[in-house]
Amino acid sequence: MMRRSCQILRALALGICWVGHGTADTQNTGLQPYQMVRSLQLVQDRIASGDHASLPMQKKLLELIDLRLRTAGEEDFKDSRNVQALMIYAMSGGNPSTVATSLARPELPDADRDAGAGILAYLVGDVNQARAALDSIDPVKYPDEISAFLSLIKGSVLASEEYDAAISHLDRARLLGPGTLIEEAALRRTVSLAVAKRDATRFLAVSEQYARRFLRSPYAAQFAEAFIAGVVELRSELDLNGLDQTIAWMTGEQARTIYLRLARRAAIDGDKQLLAYASKRASEYPPSEAESDPRAELYSSISTVTSDAVTETLNRLEGLDGSGLTQKDRALLKAAKTVANEVVAPVKPTALPAFEQPEAEDAPEDTSGIVETTRARLQAIDKLLEETAQ
Known part of the structure; x- marks a missing residue:
């Protein structure tokens, strides 16, 4: 070292x-x-x-x-x-x-020039040109350090069209570049690719590999984003308890953050099972500060805003200190309180006509006003919830 x-x-x-x-001396350094x-x-x-x-x-x-x-x-x-x-x-x-x-x-070999053209296209963001230029390039024919990079790039440009080939290239990149940024990037891209192809088994396996090896990487935040998005996207195909194997490799603060963010997404999406799971897990990692984190209280309360305990839930929401929440979470708190208030608010019946209706044929109650008012309220609530998801 x-x-x-x-x-x-x-x-x-x-x-x-x-x-x-200046540049005149660069050729005289001997390096x-x-x-x-x-x-x-x-x-x-x-x-x-x-x-x-x-x-x-x-x-x-x-x-x-x-x-x-x-x-x-x-x-x-x-x-x-x-x-x-x-x-x-x-x-x-x-x-x-x-x-x-x-x-x-002119002194560059043609094979290296062709590979370089594909790399350059990828470097400037032209994925289609990179895919075409690298189509005839076999990364295996190059030294390992070049092969690892080429495999990473080929796996990336093939991701949207050839899943199996892309995975094969990314796997090779990881094997040829263990412990390097090449392996780190290959794992992150495999996580996203597995989500896109709804490959839940690979998603969990590769997520755990990343968590074991690269949580200290400066790019770990990108993995966290992909992991949370993957859990939400593959929700119906995942065993929630299987997530614990990945999150167990994280520090207490990292794990708590992941669970809270999952709880937030679940609250917005109305996924009560995921919300209950994530809220419970987050509570197992108390914050370092003496006071409780208002996010955990907010997310755990949202699942009960339409239950029989809505009055108690509303009281908890009213007692939350919004100053400890982000702007988006304050919007979520506002939406949750709006929903709870609408649930507990009594419905005002429309006044009946002043004259009696014939007994044989009662006139239907005019509920159009109630319907329109309720619809408007629900649309406003939906808008608030949509805004918090942005």
Whole structure:
């Protein structure tokens, strides 16, 4: 670890000198693009393991590699290691302009140029062009570090059309890049892909793998979003108790946040079973503060706003301190209180006509006013609930 840190610091120190002395000196440092990319990969490994402080270092290294590639000569690209470094730089989010210029160099092998064209298309967001360019590219024919990246990209661009092929590529990316940002990204994308294809078994398995390995990643929040969306989308096909295996790997605060967010979604969607499950689980992870979290009270109360205990529920809702809620949750609280008030409010009967109706044929009561009023109230409530889901 100490040796790796020294390598990274050396690359940064040299890079600072390059920036200070201008581009003319970049070719005289003796450091090749592939050497700089190795330092980039070390930094990325640290990011994957949860070292968020390395994110600025990654950005700086990408800038320095960009500078080095733009000043690279013909001899530099005759070294296959530098060609591979160009591809890794591109797949790490490098400058598209620099990548395009480098790919146009005549000394690049055609096979690498073709693969590079697909990578460049993916880099600029042209998924269709990337899919077409990479169609004939077999990632297995490349060294493992290139193959892992190419597999990740092919799996991503095939996701919407060829589920099995996409999963195969993403699985290969994970196997070839264990513990790296490649594996981290492949797991996240597999989670989303499993949801899209309603593959509940794979969704649970891959979610647990991610939780075991990458919860400290700076991209873990994206996983959390995909996980919550997946639970809601696959609700009818999931055993709720199976979620506990994934969430058990999280810290108490992470687990509590996940359960509360699931409870909120369930409250909005009217899923009483999921709401009861998530609220109960959230209560098992009390907040660190001395006072209770108003979110838990809000979500657990929502499921009873139309029950026989609605009066008690309304009292609890009225007693909640909205200052501890987000703007969206305050809107949800407002909607819940509106619903509860409508349930307990007495219905005012329409006044009967002043004259008696014939006994043989009673005139029907004119309830159109009640119906229209109720419909308007329900529409207003629905609007409030829809707004909280935005």
